[in-house]
Amino acid sequence: AVRKPLLEHSREELENLFRVNTLAPVELTRMLLPVLPKGSTVVFIISGVAFINVPELPSYCAAKGALHYLAVNLERELEGRGINVVRVYPKQVKTGFFTRNGVPYPKGSIEPAAVAGAILEGIERGRREVFVPGYLKLLKYLPNWPVFTYRFRY
Known part of the structure; x- marks a missing residue:
């Protein structure tokens, strides 16, 4: 993520961010299709930022919002091939995402193992969406989404 106002992003920063967070997952899926069997x-x-606006991370939120819609459409396209899609929406996770930029973990950040466990459980139960923690699903139903704004608390 690039932590600065959108107008201060360079073209290269925007392209790199969208390449990694939006384009690469779709391209990787396309490349793996020949080896993915039915099931x-x-x-x-x-x-979770796919459904809210975090002013400190404007391009990241936009890229994750775009990935949300791309994954929704891929789900429809892959259904005919017998391939399932699971979309995962975690809140802040304790990873290098924050610390490599010298930013402490936001309050309430969750452990990577909790996300991994929720993903495995979601796959086992045949879920199409996994929210970690589960109450994040409420973000989808906010009346003004994605205008809702969230500020990280450190």
Whole structure:
């Protein structure tokens, strides 16, 4: 993610961010299709920010919102091939995403193992969406989404 106002992003920063967070997951899925048998599951790690605006991370939120819609459409396209899609929407996870930029983990950040466990459970139960924690599903139903704004608390 690039943590600065959108107008301060360089073209290269925007292209790189969308390449990694939006284009690469779709391209990787396309490339793997020849080896995915019926019954396979493709997992997209999106983010709860697909449904909200975080002013400190404007391009990241936009890229994850785009990945959400791409994954929704891929789900429809892959259904005919017998391939399942699981979309995962975690809240802030304790990873290098924050620390490599010298930013502490936001309050309430969750452990990567909790996300992995929720993904496995979601696959086992045949879920199309996995929200970690589960209450994040409420974000989908906010009256003004994606206008809702969230500010990280450290």
